[in-house]
Amino acid sequence: MDWENLLAARSKRMNASEIRELLKLLDQPDIISFAGGIPDPALFPAEAFQTAFSSILSGKRQEQALQYSISEGYVPLRNWIVQHMAQFGIPCSTDNILITSGSQQALDYLGKLFLSANDTALVTWPTYLGALGAFNAYEPTYDRLLSSSNRLPADYRDAAHAKGGAVKFAYCSVDFANPTGETLDQSARQDILRLAEDLDIAVIEDAAYQSLRYDGEALAPILALEIEQRGTIEDCRAVYCGSFSKTLAPGLRVGWVCAAKPIISKLVLIKQSSDLHTSTLNQMAIADVASACFDAQVDKVKTAYVARRDCMLQALDRHMPKGVSWTQPEGGMFIWLTLPQHLDSALLLAKAIETQKLAFVPGKAFFADGSGANTMRLNFTRTDQPVIDEGIKRLGLVLREVV
Amino acid sequence: MDWENLLAARSKRMNASEIRELLKLLDQPDIISFAGGIPDPALFPAEAFQTAFSSILSGKRQEQALQYSISEGYVPLRNWIVQHMAQFGIPCSTDNILITSGSQQALDYLGKLFLSANDTALVTWPTYLGALGAFNAYEPTYDRLLSSSNRLPADYRDAAHAKGGAVKFAYCSVDFANPTGETLDQSARQDILRLAEDLDIAVIEDAAYQSLRYDGEALAPILALEIEQRGTIEDCRAVYCGSFSKTLAPGLRVGWVCAAKPIISKLVLIKQSSDLHTSTLNQMAIADVASACFDAQVDKVKTAYVARRDCMLQALDRHMPKGVSWTQPEGGMFIWLTLPQHLDSALLLAKAIETQKLAFVPGKAFFADGSGANTMRLNFTRTDQPVIDEGIKRLGLVLREVV
Numbered sequence: 001m002d003w004e005n006l007l008a009a010r011s012k013r014m015n016a017s018e019i020r021e022l023l024k025l026l027d028q029p030d031i032i033s034f035a036g037g038i039p040d041p042a043l044f045p046a047e048a049f050q051t052a053f054s055s056i057l058s059g060k061r062q063e064q065a066l067q068y069s070i071s072e073g074y075v076p077l078r079n080w081i082v083q084h085m086a087q088f089g090i091p092c093s094t095d096n097i098l099i100t101s102g103s104q105q106a107l108d109y110l111g112k113l114f115l116s117a118n119d120t121a122l123v124t125w126p127t128y129l130g131a132l133g134a135f136n137a138y139e140p141t142y143d144r145l146l147s148s149s150n151r152l153p154a155d156y157r158d159a160a161h162a163k164g165g166a167v168k169f170a171y172c173s174v175d176f177a178n179p180t181g182e183t184l185d186q187s188a189r190q191d192i193l194r195l196a197e198d199l200d201i202a203v204i205e206d207a208a209y210q211s212l213r214y215d216g217e218a219l220a221p222i223l224a225l226e227i228e229q230r231g232t233i234e235d236c237r238a239v240y241c242g243s244f245s246k247t248l249a250p251g252l253r254v255g256w257v258c259a260a261k262p263i264i265s266k267l268v269l270i271k272q273s274s275d276l277h278t279s280t281l282n283q284m285a286i287a288d289v290a291s292a293c294f295d296a297q298v299d300k301v302k303t304a305y306v307a308r309r310d311c312m313l314q315a316l317d318r319h320m321p322k323g324v325s326w327t328q329p330e331g332g333m334f335i336w337l338t339l340p341q342h343l344d345s346a347l348l349l350a351k352a353i354e355t356q357k358l359a360f361v362p363g364k365a366f367f368a369d370g371s372g373a374n375t376m377r378l379n380f381t382r383t384d385q386p387v388i389d390e391g392i393k394r395l396g397l398v399l400r401e402v403v
Numbered sequence: 404m405d406w407e408n409l410l411a412a413r414s415k416r417m418n419a420s421e422i423r424e425l426l427k428l429l430d431q432p433d434i435i436s437f438a439g440g441i442p443d444p445a446l447f448p449a450e451a452f453q454t455a456f457s458s459i460l461s462g463k464r465q466e467q468a469l470q471y472s473i474s475e476g477y478v479p480l481r482n483w484i485v486q487h488m489a490q491f492g493i494p495c496s497t498d499n500i501l502i503t504s505g506s507q508q509a510l511d512y513l514g515k516l517f518l519s520a521n522d523t524a525l526v527t528w529p530t531y532l533g534a535l536g537a538f539n540a541y542e543p544t545y546d547r548l549l550s551s552s553n554r555l556p557a558d559y560r561d562a563a564h565a566k567g568g569a570v571k572f573a574y575c576s577v578d579f580a581n582p583t584g585e586t587l588d589q590s591a592r593q594d595i596l597r598l599a600e601d602l603d604i605a606v607i608e609d610a611a612y613q614s615l616r617y618d619g620e621a622l623a624p625i626l627a628l629e630i631e632q633r634g635t636i637e638d639c640r641a642v643y644c645g646s647f648s649k650t651l652a653p654g655l656r657v658g659w660v661c662a663a664k665p666i667i668s669k670l671v672l673i674k675q676s677s678d679l680h681t682s683t684l685n686q687m688a689i690a691d692v693a694s695a696c697f698d699a700q701v702d703k704v705k706t707a708y709v710a711r712r713d714c715m716l717q718a719l720d721r722h723m724p725k726g727v728s729w730t731q732p733e734g735g736m737f738i739w740l741t742l743p744q745h746l747d748s749a750l751l752l753a754k755a756i757e758t759q760k761l762a763f764v765p766g767k768a769f770f771a772d773g774s775g776a777n778t779m780r781l782n783f784t785r786t787d788q789p790v791i792d793e794g795i796k797r798l799g800l801v802l803r804e805v806v
Contacts, residue, residue, distance in 0.1 A: 006517060008516060016668075016671070046469060051459055054456070062443070066654040067444045101681075104677070104678050110677065112413070113414060116412045133675065194767075234404075252469070269418070275504045275507050275678075276507050279655050
């Protein structure tokens with residue numbers, strides 16, 4: 001059976017990441033891995049989930065929990081999210097919220113909604129690898145999102161049209177971005193909004209890490225800034241994607257989109273024909289646990305992670321050779337290293353695994369243009385402090401040989 | 404904000420179903436509704452789920468259950484499915500199984516994998532509405548799948564190419580199809596396979612209702628027939644989509660695809676970039692409950708549903724005027740009515756709701772060519788026998804006025 005001829009054109013852009021395949025081999029206990037991007041499971045509110053599932057499945061909500069439900073999502077959960085969004089300057093209503101199976105699904109649906117083949121998506125260099133994966137299925141081209149709008153030529157829109165597509169949206173991770181750990185400051189957020197207005201495009205604001213701020217002051221999301229200017233979410237071009245994966249637990253796959261109603265309505269239709277709805281039971285459990293202990297849970301996670309971030313930053317100070325620089329994230333899960341231009345971190349990964357039993361993610365895959373070979377992503381949330389220190393020491397040994 | 408210009412071309416095919424909107428209003432208790440397509444929640448194995456979730460969340464699997472997991476799906480669940488598939492003549496291995504969020508998601512992913520704009524999907528007239536919804540996002544054209552291959556002209560493939568696309572797959576629901584309740588007999592299944600070979604296309608076999616057979620003998624799935632001919636699943640063009648929604652519970656959103664490894668590998672990449680994976684916890688719970696009581700649960704459901712089917716068939720005999728015909732399903736959830744050609748069941752629905760407080764689904768939406776206005780779908784799984792009888796009596800009153 002020769003499948004290749006039968007597959008859609010888009011399938012040519014679906015390739016297994018070599019890195020991901022490599023990292024699959026890393027579950028051996030003697031490897032120190034900074035490669036993952038996952039929360040520490042020891043911090044999950046397991047007891048609260050136990051209580052929630054037991055209460056739902058033994059009580060009056062039992063039948064509802066196991067039954068089909070509406071594509072928009074479980075109303076009490078959407079109502080909790082409405083309150084949550086209000087806290088950071090986003091007044092909205094239940095109808096502005098769609099529940100998705102994690103914020104990854106929101107990115108897939110937004111790609112599906114906006115992108116025809118050859119349309120342009122503006123993304124940062126580097127950007128979240130999973131966003132590129134989600135958008136790739138809709139065959140866009142990418143262009144670089146810079147924080148200052150005046151770097152785009154005046155005829156930018158027309159140039160895109162001339163290439164047979166249109167500029168559709170700017171995608172950005174605003175707080176402690178995956179992979180860099182960096183945060184867009186207030187003026188950069190305003191710049192992106194202005195750029196989006198100039199180009200008349202949407203803004204997709206990925207806020208997956210927003211709750212994990214360890215220091216510095218919280219910044220208003222782009223959607224909050226736009227509501228401030230326009231008076232109502234219904235006039236806003238920013239589409240906010242949130243997630244419970246980094247705060248409560250990723251295994252339940254619950255996230256959300258918050259946007260103007262015309263966008264939510266279209267996304268509901270996409271949800272309906274893509275998977276009908278997110279697990280009813282899981283939505284109920286997330287609603288229960290969020291209501292019971294969201295703030296306490298976030299505090300618990302932050303307390304653990306800030307110590308690990310500090311530990312990794314201090315270890316980098318101690319062990320990195322000259323010529324290596326790194327970000328100073330105010331939150332999130334990642335630190336981003338830049339090596340001298342001539343180095344290729346993918347080659348170094350093979351060496352690090354072999355000689356030091358150490359793993360990280362080479363940065364190239366996060367760049368839509370294939371650049372960034374001299375960068376790497378380090379995760380600090382999955383490893384205890386002594387292991388972080390040992391791992392960075394080993395990284396230092398690998399780098400000292402080549403830098 | 405004028406969104407229309409920003410949306411992808413495919414969004415023009417995403418429209419809220421008028422019927423679905425109408426049916427939303429039907430949750431009033433005094434309406435008799437045969438409109439839904441959902442299981443009776445009183446039959447869900449709620450206690451078994453309670454035990455499963457409690458065991459998972461309080462035991463050693465707790466952290467794993469709440470954590471990210473592999474896109475392929477939970478291995479013990481895939482292993483259970485391998486045993487399950489073997490029972491009806493489909494020998495396969497864990498690597499031939501992908502867990503999806505319901506079989507609806509399998510249809511979306513298969514559309515994404517196979518269909519470029521203007522490609523042709525062969526579907527029956529009528530077919531599952533949700534399949535059309537899933538495929539529509541990838542902008543195919545539809546052509547009619549007939550059970551005998553010799554009805555397609557010899558130059559059929561070339562004609563599709565001339566229209567700028569290619570024929571990609573035949574989609575069919577084999578047992579007790581939604582919406583007709585009809586089953587493809589063995590020779591019709593062989594015909595579809597032969598047609599697919601002639602055209603060199605895939606076959607998507609939707610087996611969502613397969614376990615709900617009330618009488619007659621079980622028939623081998625198309626994939627089983629093909630394996631018999633070719634010796635191994637790896638040489639087969641049939642892609643089998645299964646679901647736990649009609650047997651255990653739909654609210655957890657767990658289904659699966661079984662196919663040759665090259666197809667599963669591509670679908671895993673799609674899953675990875677679409678929603679990472681189906682809820683880890685739900686996959687574990689489904690694995691536990693399926694292992695504990697799948698057969699007993701299916702027996703329980705069948706015992707309840709067969710009585711309701713018989714009740715509805717008898718009531719139809721009693722109350723339908725001459726000129727109305729209906730299917731005699733051997734399983735599943737639906738009976739399909741055909742009215743005299745000049746009648747429009749959508750108009751009759753408005754009247755039935757108003758004058759008789761009775762609801763059903765007009766058949767037109769199930770036809771890719773917009774025909775079928777004189778058909779309707781009746782669901783018999785959600786209503787107790789006395790109510791079924793009363794509802795069909797009311798339907799008789801509506802129809803007697805017009806037939």
